[in-house]
Amino acid sequence: MSVQEDVRELESLRLELKNLSKNRKELKKREKILQGKIGEFLKSKEQVGLKHKGTAIILEKKEKHKQKNKKQVNEDTLAILRDSGIQNPEHLMLEILNARKGELIEEETLKMKKYKE
Numbered sequence: 001m002s003v004q005e006d007v008r009e010l011e012s013l014r015l016e017l018k019n020l021s022k023n024r025k026e027l028k029k030r031e032k033i034l035q036g037k038i039g040e041f042l043k044s045k046e047q048v049g050l051k052h053k054g055t056a057i058i059l060e061k062k063e064k065h066k067q068k069n070k071k072q073v074n075e076d077t078l079a080i081l082r083d084s085g086i087q088n089p090e091h092l093m094l095e096i097l098n099a100r101k102g103e104l105i106e107e108e109t110l111k112m113k114k115y116k117e
Contacts, residue, residue, distance in 0.1 A: 011112065 049058035081089030
């Protein structure tokens with residue numbers, strides 16, 4: 001296999017991955033809409049579930065934590081460290097965040113840019 005064929009295949013794979021990612025995002029949105037519609041149907045009929053072609057669909061309530069953005073997480077962490085009497089909480093928070101990260105390794109990647117011929 002020549003390098004040119006490898007480059008074409010790499011471009012093709014990257015394009016396909018990009019399309020799959022976009023498609024997955026759209027499918028997840030549609031899934032959420034359909035779950036909402038089925039859930040509303042079950043609520044309107046005052047049912048906890050239904051059966052469809054050998055599958056039981058049950059309406060459950062689950063508790064889920066709303067996700068915070070990075071800024072809010074950092075602010076809340078600093079507040080907890082300050083309230084605990086920690087001196088220099090910013091430094092300690094950075095050390096904790098760095099400890100959560102894995103070892104720093106170097107890897108090579110190929111960057112592809114289009115250019116005018």
